[in-house]
Amino acid sequence: NAGVTQTPKFQVLKTGQSMTLQCAQDMNHNSMYWYRQDPGMGLRLIYYSASEGTTDKGEVPNGYNVSRLNKREFSLRLESAAPSQTSVYFCASSEAGGGSYYGYTFGSGTRLTVV
């Protein structure tokens, strides 16, 4: 059982380049999330998808776009990368919304550096 799979694990981009972070879950979860984790800060929500076909902004959505491709896959796109987007990105999924008793399953993260 793979859980939540993120690709790539590492990436270096030049300022202005674009890229898509991929995330897939095999637990038949309804909700999926993208977080970023920066040194000295808690995880911050970028975008989430409460169910297939819906997406909503989180706490720090600027500079990002998302696509809920199907129930399994939720991608995060950086259209024009900036050094401020250097971070570790985590995808997570849950059976129901974040305020419920259901926990989140996190992927192992993508470490992104923008130079």
Next chain:
Amino acid sequence: KNQVEQSPQSLIILEGKNCTLQCNYTVSPFSNLRWYKQDTGRGPVSLTIMTFSENTKSNGRYTATLDADTKQSSLHITASQLSDSASYICVVSRPSGNTPLVFGKGTRLSVIA
């Protein structure tokens, strides 16, 4: 403002010793509180979850407590092992909203031989 504060920021203990990590929160309304363990280079993994009515929850050598009146939680680790070296994150959930989960910054625990 909805916040979760954890202390200490970092901690070094000898293998076999016990330790307690603290979490204070101002999140309201409250749904539940989780402790996550995050190994270096990995995603967080849930250790325990507690609702408003639960005071204590154990998971092996990990015991979490919750005082909903004072909005404080603690995570006690008994007989620490080298594999306990990780960041421990306190996460408080609200019933709904765009950002129902509020994450603490974590406590970095290092267990040394």
